[in-house]
Amino acid sequence: MVYKLVWENLKHRPVRTLLSSLAIGLGVTMMLTLVGVGEGMLRDQEARTRGVGADIIIRPAGSSAIGITPPNINERLVAWAKEQPHVTQATGVTIQPLGGVSTVHGVDLDELSKMSGGFTFIDGRPFQSGQEAIIDEYYAKEKKLHVGSAVKILNRDWTVTGIFRGGKLTRMMLPKTVLQDLTATTGKVSVIYVKLDDPKQTQAVIAHFKQTLSDYPIYSMDELASQFSVNSIPELKTFIGVVMTLSVLFGFLVVFLAMYTAILERTREIGILKALGAGQSYVLGILLRETILMAIIGSVMGIGMSYVTRWLISTFIPASMTQAIVYTWWPIASGITLGGALLGVLYPAIKAARQDALESLSYD
Amino acid sequence: MTEPIIAIRDLRKTFRSGEVDVHALRGVDLTVEHGEFLAIVGPSGSGKSTLFNILGGLTPPTSGTVIIDGQDLMKLSDSGRTNLRKKTVGFVFQKYNLLPTLTVGDNIEIARDIAGFKGPLDQQFRDVIETLGIADKMDRKPRQLSGGEQQRVAIARSVVNHPAILLADEPTGNLDTENSTLVLDLMRSLNKKLGQTILMITHNPEAAAFADRIVHMRDGHLHAAA
Numbered sequence: 001m002v003y004k005l006v007w008e009n010l011k012h013r014p015v016r017t018l019l020s021s022l023a024i025g026l027g028v029t030m031m032l033t034l035v036g037v038g039e040g041m042l043r044d045q046e047a048r049t050r051g052v053g054a055d056i057i058i059r060p061a062g063s064s065a066i067g068i069t070p071p072n073i074n075e076r077l078v079a080w081a082k083e084q085p086h087v088t089q090a091t092g093v094t095i096q097p098l099g100g101v102s103t104v105h106g107v108d109l110d111e112l113s114k115m116s117g118g119f120t121f122i123d124g125r126p127f128q129s130g131q132e133a134i135i136d137e138y139y140a141k142e143k144k145l146h147v148g149s150a151v152k153i154l155n156r157d158w159t160v161t162g163i164f165r166g167g168k169l170t171r172m173m174l175p176k177t178v179l180q181d182l183t184a185t186t187g188k189v190s191v192i193y194v195k196l197d198d199p200k201q202t203q204a205v206i207a208h209f210k211q212t213l214s215d216y217p218i219y220s221m222d223e224l225a226s227q228f229s230v231n232s233i234p235e236l237k238t239f240i241g242v243v244m245t246l247s248v249l250f251g252f253l254v255v256f257l258a259m260y261t262a263i264l265e266r267t268r269e270i271g272i273l274k275a276l277g278a279g280q281s282y283v284l285g286i287l288l289r290e291t292i293l294m295a296i297i298g299s300v301m302g303i304g305m306s307y308v309t310r311w312l313i314s315t316f317i318p319a320s321m322t323q324a325i326v327y328t329w330w331p332i333a334s335g336i337t338l339g340g341a342l343l344g345v346l347y348p349a350i351k352a353a354r355q356d357a358l359e360s361l362s363y364d
Numbered sequence: 365m366t367e368p369i370i371a372i373r374d375l376r377k378t379f380r381s382g383e384v385d386v387h388a389l390r391g392v393d394l395t396v397e398h399g400e401f402l403a404i405v406g407p408s409g410s411g412k413s414t415l416f417n418i419l420g421g422l423t424p425p426t427s428g429t430v431i432i433d434g435q436d437l438m439k440l441s442d443s444g445r446t447n448l449r450k451k452t453v454g455f456v457f458q459k460y461n462l463l464p465t466l467t468v469g470d471n472i473e474i475a476r477d478i479a480g481f482k483g484p485l486d487q488q489f490r491d492v493i494e495t496l497g498i499a500d501k502m503d504r505k506p507r508q509l510s511g512g513e514q515q516r517v518a519i520a521r522s523v524v525n526h527p528a529i530l531l532a533d534e535p536t537g538n539l540d541t542e543n544s545t546l547v548l549d550l551m552r553s554l555n556k557k558l559g560q561t562i563l564m565i566t567h568n569p570e571a572a573a574f575a576d577r578i579v580h581m582r583d584g585h586l587h588a589a590a
Contacts, residue, residue: 001470001477008465272461275422276521277450278478279443357449358422361461 002282006289013262020258021298024337027247028302031333033309033323034243038236040324046228050221051168053116054193055202057224061215068097071180071188077213081194084208086201089115092189093169094179096154102320104153105170106179109134115195116168123147124162130178133158139171139319154182171319244336251298251340255291259348263287270352271360280353287349288342295341299334367434369528369561370396370419375428377414388414390584392428396529399559401552403572406581412565415581416533419563420453421445433528450479454522454530458537460514462506462521469502472521479525488558489524495557496520496550512543519550523560530554532564536571548574 010017049057058081063069071094081090094106109126113119119126119134124147127134133151135143140163145151149160153172180186196205202220209218219227263270270283310323377389388411396402406412417423418430418437424445430437433452440448455461462471476482485493493499496516506514515535522530532551536544552574554560564575572578580587 001473004470005463005466005474008470012465268461269463269465272463273474273478274446275420275449275455275457275461276475276478277446277448279446282478358417361422361457 002286002289006286006293009262009266009286009290010293016258016262017294017297020254021294021301023254024251024295024298024341025300025302025305027250027337027340028299028333029305029309030243030250031240031247031336032303032306032326032329034240035326035329035333036306036310036323037313037321038233038240039326040322042228042233043324044322046225047167048169049224051116052112052193053195055196055199055221056194056206056209057219057221058192058194058209058213059217059219060190061217063217068095068103069190071095071183071185071190073189073192073216075187075189078189078192080212081192081209084205086196086198086205087194088197089195090192091115092176092192094176094183094185094188095170095190096179096183098153103170104133104172104174104179106176107169107173108176109173112169112193115193119162119168120165121162122165124160127161127173127175130175131156131158132161132175134162134164134173135160136164136166136168136171136319138166142317142319156182247333247337248340248343251295251337252344255294255341255344256348258294259287259291259345262290263348263352266352267355267360267363270355271357271363274355274357275361283353283355284349287345287352291341291345291349292338295334295338298341299330299337302333302337303330366398367431368395369398369400369433370394370563371429371431373429375415375418375430376426377411377418377423378426388584389418389425389428392584392586394579394586396561396563399555399561401555401562401564401574401576403564403566403575403578404581404586405566405569405572405578407567410581411584412581413533416531416563416565419529420455420531421448451525452528454525454527456515456518456522456530456532456535458534460506460511460518460538462514462517464506467503467505468498468509468517471506471517472502472524475521475524481525485524488526489520492523492554492558493520495553510543511539512546515539515543515547516550519547519554523554523558528561530560530562532562534566534568535564536566536568544571 058073058077060069060072073092075092078090078092081087089111091108091111096104096106098104122137133153135145140146145160147160147163150157151160153174158174180188196202206218206220273283306325310325313321313323372392372394375389375392376387378385378387392415404412404415418425419432421437421440425437432448435448435452463474466474496519498513498516498520501509501513509517535551536547539547548571551562555562566572
């Protein structure tokens with residue numbers, strides 16, 4: 001019976017219930033979107049790294065497993081790597097940050113194409129001269145670029161000659177030597193990708209590499225993939241913590257205000273319940289259940305809205321961001337929001353439960 | 365000889381209004397027997413509503429003795445008075461006081477739920493619903509009912525847990541003459557058929573005439589009818 005009263009109370013003020021639930025849901029959406037973007041971008045980066053087709057990755061000395069690294073590996077190491085046992089291919093790539101998480105890669109397209117199994121061009125062709133660039137389908141969609149478009153990179157105008165199917169290393173590629181010249185890093189690369197004749201030899205080859213390149217982080221593709229997690233990025237974890245705190249605060253304020261006004265409005269009804277013999281725990285139980293139900297509705301809406309944010313991101317900024325749906329965070333985000341909502345209802349609910357029956361019945 | 369269902373001796377109630385002490389009840393003595401239909405008549409400010417609120421456990425007495433169905437109200441704590449409202453007394457108010465979000469059936473059901481009663485309605489109460497003429501209105505919300513119908517629902521709700529006493533505060537105060545007569549007839553019928561003890565507060569002598577006994581209240585004192 002109590003649940004029926006709770007449900008009817010929520011139905012009685014549908015707009016308020018909807019808006020309160022929506023506001024609660026926004027907290028869930030904030031968390032799910034943030035975690036989803038973090039996870040999505042890491043997965044996307046992992047997929048693009050795997051798309052290179054390499055078995056081993058050599059990064060600059062002193063660098064971390066992921067993150068943008070300046071080109072400071074001597075390019076002669078690429079030639080050296082090619083001569084090592086079991087190595088069939090090796091290619092060096094130059095990475096130049098463009099601000100934020102955007103980068104442009106300087107590549108030897110023939111080498112990279114051979115290693116990755118070839119590029120699929122949706123439109124156009126590979127670059128041929130020093131003023132040409134190729135971009136992936138997501139970058140083209142986000143920036144509304146097509147073959148023949150001019151694109152400004154590093155204060156220079158480039159002509160887009162090809163749009164390739166995504167999932168290969170990066171979104172924007174320039175001829176490596178041109179980028180090296182432009183950034184005064186001739187003879188230097190950021191990362192070396194190595195392909196073996198037999199992937200089973202990966203650990204043995206890494207061990208062999210480390211004998212010579214002891215200061216260089218050298219990873220197998222699986223080792224690198226395992227680093228693509230939120231836990232590897234302390235800044236992201238901190239940011240998620242901030243958003244979680246904001247969500248609790250948001251849920252708290254929304255429910256506090258909604259329930260405070262609801263209780264004021266329902267003073268007389270609370271008086272009726274008390275006249276019928278309802279004790280403090282009964283009244284408290286009704287309001288807590290209402291809040292829990294509102295938080296559940298809000299969580300479902302929040303989860304739904306996270307699909308909307310994913311659609312918005314994939315439609316309008318597919319190259320800048322990728323949002324994954326992280327199911328394991330559904331109960332976490334809902335639980336955190338519920339916690340905030342319960343904190344918010346505590347004071348109004350206790351106030352209602354302690355209301356004097358007689359005064360409440362006299363309330364108009 | 366059975367004990368009276370209500371026994372009040374030298375009941376006093378003083379409450380603070382601003383910086384002034386208001387003596388609402390100044391030594392009330394009253395005995396109500398089982399199955400009696402008693403009307404307390406008096407003008408506004410006579411103290412009759414204060415007496416109603418004390419008997420209903422809505423406010424504690426200041427001094428005196430109030431025994432209701434064997435329970436001494438002076439000794440009851442807040443939770444004790446809550447329990448009194450659950451099972452010993454049933455209320456009918458002037459403003460009906462139905463929960464607007466619930467249907468008629470649910471308004472009745474929630475009174476049972478609060479009192480901890482489960483299961484189907486007993487036959488005696490089903491007969492009461494028939495008598496009150498609301499059996500076909502159980503799925504309606506209060507706003508879909510007339511004032512008279514709402515008050516009949518309130519009466520049904522007040523007796524669903526078979527309380528020892530039905531307390532009615534100006535039950536016809538918001539009704540027209542026809543509905544007033546109907547409601548009072550029904551209350552009288554409950555009293556006669558089920559032996560329901562009823563204590564009705566009213567300022568209306570015509571309404572009071574439906575009771576077995578009338579007492580008058582003035583300035584915090586009770587006086588037997590002339």
